[in-house]
Amino acid sequence: MPSPRADTAPPAPQPVSRQVLADRYAGPGEHDASQIYRRVALALAQAERPERREAVARAFLRNMEQGAIGAGRIMANAGARRTGTMVNCFVHPVGAGRGAASFEAGLADACKTLSMGGGVGYDFSVLPPADAQDRAGLPSACEAIGRYDAASAALAFEGARRGAQMAVLSCTHPDLLAFARAKAGRKRWRGFNLSVAVSDAFLQAVVDDAPWTLCHRAAPGPAARARGAFRMPDGLWQYRRESARALWRAITEQALESAEPGLLYLDTINRANNLRALETLSAANPCGEQPLPPYGSCVLGPINLSRLVSHPFGVGGPATLERGRLARMTRIQVRLLDNVLALTRWPLPAHAAEARAKRRIGVGITGLADMLAMLGLRYDEEAGRAAARDAVRIIRDHAYAASAALAAERGPFPLYRPQDYLGADRVGAELPAAVRRAIGRHGLRNSHLLSFAPTGSVSLAFGDNCSNGIEPAFDWVYTRMVRLGREAPVQTRAENHAWRRWRHLMGEDAPLPPCFLSAASIAPEDHVAMLAALQPLVDAAISKSVPVPADCPLERAQALFLQAWRAGLKGLTLFRPAAGMDAVMYARDAPQRPCSPPGDCAACE
Template identity: 30%
Template sequence: METERNGRNSGVSSEARDEIMQLSDNAVAVLKKRYLKKDESGEPTEEPMDMFLRVASNIAEGEYRFKRGEEAEELYERSREQFLRLMTSRKFMPNSPTLMNAGRELQQLSACFVLPVEDSIDGIYDTLKHQAVIHKSGGGTGFGFSKLRPKNDIVKSTMGVSSGPVSFMAIYDASTDKIKQGGTRRGANMGILRVDHPDIEEFISCKRDNDQINNFNISVAITDEFMEAVESDSEFALRNPRDGEVHSMVNARDLFGEIVEGAWLNGEPGVVFIDRINDDNPTPQFPIESTNPCSEAHLPPYDSCNLGSINLVKFVENPGASMGAASGESTIDWDGLRETVRTSVRFLDNVIEQNSYPLAEIDAMSRGNRRIGLGVMGFADALIKLGITYDSEEGLAFAEKVMKFVDDEAWEASRHLADERGVMPNYEGTTHEQRGDLVRNATVTTIAPTGTISMIAGCSGGIEPLFAVAFMRRQADMELPDVNPEFVALAKERGFYSEDLMKQVAEHGSVRDIPGVPEDVQNVWVTSHDIGSDWHVRMQAAFQKYTSMGISKTINLPNEADTGDVGDAYLQAYRTGCKGIAVYRDGSREAQVLSTGSTGSTGKSEAPEEPPTGAPADANTGNYISLAEARNGRPRTLSGVTKKLQTGHGQLYVTMNDDEFGPRECFVVIGKPGGTASAFSDALGRMISLAMTHGASPEEVHHQLRGIQDGHPAGVGPSAILSVPDGVAKAIGEHYMTQDEQRSGGAEARELPVIGACPDCGSGLTRQEGCVTCFSCGYSKCS
């Protein structure tokens, strides 16, 4: 049967072939790099159409699980064509594992899983093994560590004491370093601890030093009781999970302040409102303790998330009318959206059948609960085409309307599937049973990071605002404006286009407050950092009203935001019905300074005023001489700083010293003396010192070294160090350069926060949808 089906797979409609030709160059590049099958030399052996056909055919085979004979054949053919058109039209994309693995040997189609952590050595290390199996298959993992007894608690079997949850998190983190996802990259984890656990303060601070537990996102599970204590400024009980007894009492506001301070320092911890999540849990027989790494999939132990996203901008009719570029009115094709939602739900239910799960326990739970998460992307693009401002009451109203429509239609599709295929096996005991609602799936909607799949679809990510209207892209030794092509087309149509204006927009990153851009365009073409944190939270809350599970979104804060701003965002998220929140303050990740000399508290050295040529004057003749001549030997004493960073080869120490003329020398130390790494590092430091002695600026050195990778990165996201040279560049940048200068000194300059270098291409990484993403090559930690 399999051979016969493959023989029919060459039949593709002309419409689908025409649609595949509309993929952007970026989309094709991402597909070739990450999704298409490759031979042993790494060359693609399939074209984009082959990939979409492979996926559509494989997922359509799920129809044979429920029907036989001619009826099954007809369903297969119809579903295959529908699924193919969904993807080639870019109206819908499944999550990355499905695109990568459907119809291939691995056949692991889920992005993320949650595993239990029981309070026993056997339980802890069984889960450690399961984590390794999942990471090897390409999945991410979430853990609830709240059942583990606190540090120094008695262990009766040995009469010893427990080392506590954070110590075991470190073991799971170390394992992640050694197991690469699907043979290509390290896995991602979520670690969650309840706010009433006695070790909560150690957990909150476990990532203050960016050298530790770098393969985890962490979130505090906030209870309603705790939030009530915060509101009333009262004492709050921490309880030993072993026996439920009160361990100690703390002031709730003080503990809340510690959570807020950690998030202000480096974005962690986030929070999930665990009582609200379980109140909405449709399978209360399976309580939820944790989430997936980006916190949008709320899963009981051994459950998985099977995700896909609808591209909303594809359903905007007469898109030019809102901006005066066409007559009539821009509207949504609600009938077309309804059809796409219902087909997408069938696709995702088939994914559950076709999936090859990494553990038997996960297979049973996933097929029993049949959780799916249909989300959206292209929301910001749709708002622009409709002429709606993101940070406005109209924007919030549209968010609620469109997500309610998607959610309602998804449930209708699930009811139809229940009638056709039967209700979910774990139906008994669910809230659906209590209501008499016959459904096929425990959940139907969630809003996940869309990262690379939104690049394939050619749209904005998830429900985030635009990343940028334009940015300065470095090409060789030049910086050229890279402007959203639809903005260029609009500017030309409306008559305000000019090369100078496009460059100004690229340098600013946004169009707001740019003279020459019409006010209505400024209002609609909005970017992440144009929007206040309160609007970010309100938008998340608007979507949460009609979403089964959670939402992956970043609440962006400017660098000058204080802890009060972070606390306000957390409180607002709770009060407006969000199920969790993650904030990121621009520029909040830095290396640790071990010691400082006389270079000043800012870490920047001020050189004396010099002539335009950069050459100092001879003290006797007044003639300009070379900087190397002026320095004429090294003084006995120089002052500077030493920065410590974690690399894939061990601890790296970078010492930077200055003399009266400015940056003078750099010492790079790693590994034991006499080793290869030590010799390489010493040589690198000597060459940097030689360059600086002859007048090379820190900016030039930073530009040359930033983004170099050696295949052994350390950490993820903002704290990732790609190699020893990349670590040295990071240290030099943080000591001598402003954040803006560091951004512009890399492979790509953007107005919005660049939080690290891409491990694949060296360009800037940014945090979007709660996920780390590269907008140049499509690298993503999450999708």
């Protein structure tokens, strides 16, 4: 092994990072990250009392310089003249309650939100099946998704990136198969990611090889009645009974073929929700890290863990996570995101009302895999998962402590109830005693504190292309398609941050140690194991795709989805490389394969 360099400072930013920063986040007169940080810090300090603004702005600025930034909407829009929102993600109802007029109003609300840069998720399950008898002027679920997709594609939108959308359909909806197969070849509904909301009962029926009822409140038409549809005692109409395993096979075949639909484990989501006594969740934002009620939203902000390793790779001393600094940064990050709620432009009054009642925020992470590599740990081994859990536990504990401190200063969120947090089966049972006592005295300022998004563009622009979110690095050096403004994407060389640090410290010819693992070199089951290690500590959810080999058999894909369910995950998406699919990133010496997750998750960055 060559001797390390005496100069241990990080290398200068690479060209692709400077390009993306300038295109997506820099305002007039801004040329580097420090200028953006200063604009954002000054803007978000305006939520403070006048005498505290200068000190808080300095704290926000220092935090961003150390790696705790806002998500993309914050970094682009805070303190800027743009009219976009600083909120990344929303969930909307589709407006089925009062017939056609309500549907059109819901579509208009979605377009307004998307035009301001927000991404939106929807549960289309309330809309009638294609062969319902009387739709009261409503489109069927699949027709409605097409309407939303066409309307959003025609929008003028704010900023460099269009907000993505998520369509969710229940596993009980009679059009389940048509929905699951709708994006075969990825030619239809290009502005949408798709997820099937699966229940424990459905998955148990799969395991037991039992029949499954597809039903809806809308009355079936003559064709469905001729096939045996009938009204059930609970008022629902049973359209037909299918083999649960046959439905499961069709869903998972399509998930393996085109990376969609993903699965949302809806019962798990609702059991784990801090506010499960007050709301029922049936949809998530476009990348799946934030299950939300109707008109719910969340502001996001990741902490770059790759910036928090002292003596990376053991150069100059033992490589360790700077736990105290991570704790301090988390507390400041909670304050910054709570300030966003006070200052952002809201697309709709309903968003503002829902946000003020619950004050959801989402402290996140990026650079996890790079952190592990710098610590000399493998992503696919228990020691790596234990280190990841340790970092996330610090974030969780100090986020809740900071929210309790904010509640003492500003008051708890209006719907706060002690029993939702301090009961035996609630999040408080897992927190340190001092944090529980603080919550007991003051309550919480925010109903939810953690949400792990993909963070692709902000990790590229502000993190020197560190491994994004909790994903492993795609590769060490690769070609990335980068869209600048509204021009066609161009090919750009991109280098992983941890790899650049290693080369900078150890030299160009130093062999990579075993802790360097790309996404494709990790077994799919170990990707799921990392999710399972972290999800119990995250009160919202985690966005992650699990890459599987090109020759992955269907049975393995099905086992991965069941592994995720049994492990208590809230959602899962698989990705298998396939010729002909649109690619965002290309490995140097491998067939083209797109980034993970596939689709446009700009809403989460």
